[in-house]
Amino acid sequence: MKKWRNLGLIFALITLAGCANKAVQKPKTVTSSRIPPPIFRPMPTIPNIPKGSEVSTGITDEISGSMGEAQLGDIPNQRIVYFDYDMSVIKQASYTVLEEHAAYLDNHPDIYVRLEGHADERGSREYNLALGEKRAEAVKDSLMTLGIFYNRLNTLSYGEEQPIARGHSEKSWWQNRRVEFIYP
Amino acid sequence: MRTFIYCLFSYLTLLNHAHAILNIDIVGGKEEGGHPIAIVPFNLQPGTQTHQDLARIISNDLYRSGRFSPMPRHILPAHPSQSNQIRFKHWKTAAMPHLVIGRISGGVVGGYTVEFELFDVFGSKRIIGLRYTATPQTLRQVAHQISDEIYYALTMERGVFNTLIVYVTLQRQGKRTQYHLYVADADGANSRLMLRSNEPILSPSWSPDRRHIAYVTYAHIKRNKRMAVYMQEIRTGKRTLVSAKRGLNAAPAWSPDGKRLALTLSKDGNPEIYIMTLHNHSLTRLTHHHAIDTEPEWAPDGKSIVFTSDRSGQPHIYRMPVKGGKARRLTSNGIYNARPRLSPDGRKLALLHNSGQGYRIAVLDLENGHLKILTKTTLDESPSFAPNGSMIIYATGSELAAVSIDGRVRQRLSVDLSEEVREPAWSPFYR
Structure with missing residues (x-):
């Protein structure tokens, strides 16, 4: 009996070893890890519905207060800007969000932001990488127009690779056509 | 014992x-x-x-x-x-x-x-x-x-039984996703892992001598997370960083002589196509338009590049001489034409096409302008020609499939249920 238990253990070890790099010449594999997700990720709001009374209290405080260390509560609530199909034009409904983030960045001159651009799943993956990048750049351009120095605005596109919603209809697609503000 | x-x-x-x-x-x-x-x-x-x-x-x-x-x-x-x-x-x-x-x-x-x-x-x-x-x-x-x-x-046709394919798989484990890049025989056997990453891996592309794969992934460069194009030698696993500028670094495509790589960069403010000379990484810009220009693909004679551009308002396929000049539009039907791949003889173009019935693989005959839709599924992508031009491998949903160039024969390439498969590319012939 002991022999079979030992055999079983050895088989398990071999299987586990086999689940790692299985190439004959053992090519080097590189693992890279994700940057941890932002601490606060709000539910997406429906576009075209005007923002209600949910003004971030952090921003109001900052206007009267001094420029200090960034606090989590200061970052604007709404961190996603949405886009129409195959478009990278900033929609009117997004103006308020952009202004809030420009104000936040203005009050925290040490802070850099990464603008992550996304697309819905339809069409070519590579074309969607470019579309996500164009969307991120559109947001970057708007923030620059609002006075933020280009050096603090990084863009990164994930194309269709990181959807928020995984369904195959417009119900999911609109949520994925977006740019997210990613703060350190 | x-x-x-x-x-x-x-x-x-x-x-x-x-x-x-x-x-x-x-x-x-x-x-x-x-x-x-x-x-x-x-x-x-x-x-x-x-x-x-x-x-x-x-x-x-x-x-x-x-x-x-x-x-x-x-x-x-x-x-x-x-x-x-x-x-x-x-x-x-x-x-x-x-x-x-x-x-x-x-x-x-x-x-x-x-x-x-x-x-x-x-x-x-x-x-x-x-x-x-x-x-x-x-x-x-x-x-x-x-x-x-x-x-x-x-x-009287050259067979493709002794060729290879490269593809990407995705495995979801709860909230995490893991990506793998594999090379396998064209019949699916002998799959060899080239890369494992928590970040997306995209656009694998064969060098003409079959010894390298170029691909897109994400990496930490200068304390910033960036999109990056790498090339990796299959035999040794040795990786070289090709490009990791700010913004887009994507869509690598080898020239037929293996000495240059076309790629898409947005370093000048907008997705454009550039040509990189590999021995010194010098860049020449090819496109100069404020629209999206991406997905470059070399003609077999090395003299022109076909690519996707939405300069007309919708994505279409264009051709431009490598030494620069006017872009000529190749597609006219439909509302979406992207992801061009030329047949080995340069006379046909496989592409992703939508004229209202979903995203399908189609083949455009460049000599007579006739477009033939090859698939009936609606979320297809990534067509790639076999090196004898007789079949096209592509991704559909989360699986790979292949279709003969006349649309008559279809194959489904099924995988482990836990893995989604995408982005196949068929190797050139062994030289």
Whole structure:
């Protein structure tokens, strides 16, 4: 009996070893890890519905207060800007969000932001990488127009690779056509 | 102790197969007259042992091409292995116009000798006979070479049985996703892991000498997370960073002479196509338009590049001379045309096309302008030509599929249920 238990253990070890790099010449594999997700990720709001009374209290405080260390509560609530199909034009409904983030960045001159651009799943993956990048750049351009120095605005596109919603209809697609503000 | 070693050995052999995750089924077209052919199990000389069934590999190869109907093994009327054992009348009665026989001798230690012969049954004569030497590791390759010889002898076309494919898989584990980049034989066997990452891997692209794969992934460069283009040598795993500028670094495409790489960069404010000379990484900008310009693909003569651009308001395919100049639009139908891939002779263009019925693989005949839609599914992507131009491999949903250039034969390449597969690319011929 002991022999079979030992055999079983050895088989398990071999299987586990086999689940790692299985190439004959053992090519080097590189693992890279994700940057941890932002601490606060709000539910997406429906576009075209005007923002209600949910003004971030952090921003109001900052206007009267001094420029200090960034606090989590200061970052604007709404961190996603949405886009129409195959478009990278900033929609009117997004103006308020952009202004809030420009104000936040203005009050925290040490802070850099990464603008992550996304697309819905339809069409070519590579074309969607470019579309996500164009969307991120559109947001970057708007923030620059609002006075933020280009050096603090990084863009990164994930194309269709990181959807928020995984369904195959417009119900999911609109949520994925977006740019997210990613703060350190 | 001997039992232990025997168990271990067979278990390890089984493990090898557990990693060949691609299984290929033909789902259409086989009823419409594949050419009948009889392939007899190869005779093993007494004392010879192999773990590969060569006749089975050859039979599957020819079947998968969609052009042959191999006779089921259990109804073969005889099992000749030498030409003097063949009674042609048996095969005439069975309505088999062609017959393949073979022999294997040797062993693991000294190497194998493999011989095959192809016969014209109704002419009662031999068409071709060849001998190969092989090791246990190269036996499958020999079988594929034999399939190529038979295919060429009977169709006058070069076979693609001894080619490779590269593809990306995605595995979801709760909230995490893990990506893998694999190279495998064109029949799905021998998959080899090239890269494992928690970040997306995209756009794998073969170098013309088949020794490198270029791809897109994400990496930490100068304390920033960036999109990056890498190239990796398949044999050694050695990776070289090609480009990781701010913004987009994407869509790598090797020139036919292997010395340059076209890619998409947005470093100048907008996605544009650039050409990089590999030995010194110098860049030349090709496109100068505020629209999206991406997905470059070299013409086989190296003189022009086709690419996707939405400069007209919707994505269409354009062609531009490599040394610069006017972009000429190639597609007119439909609301979405992207992801161009030229056939090896440069006369046809495979692309992703939508004219209101979903995103499908289509082929544009560049000489007469005729567009043929090849697939009926609606979320297709990433078409790639076989190096003989006869088939297109592509991704559909979370699986791979292949379709013959005339749309007649379709194959589904199924995988482990836990993995999604995408972004296939068919290798060039071995040079």
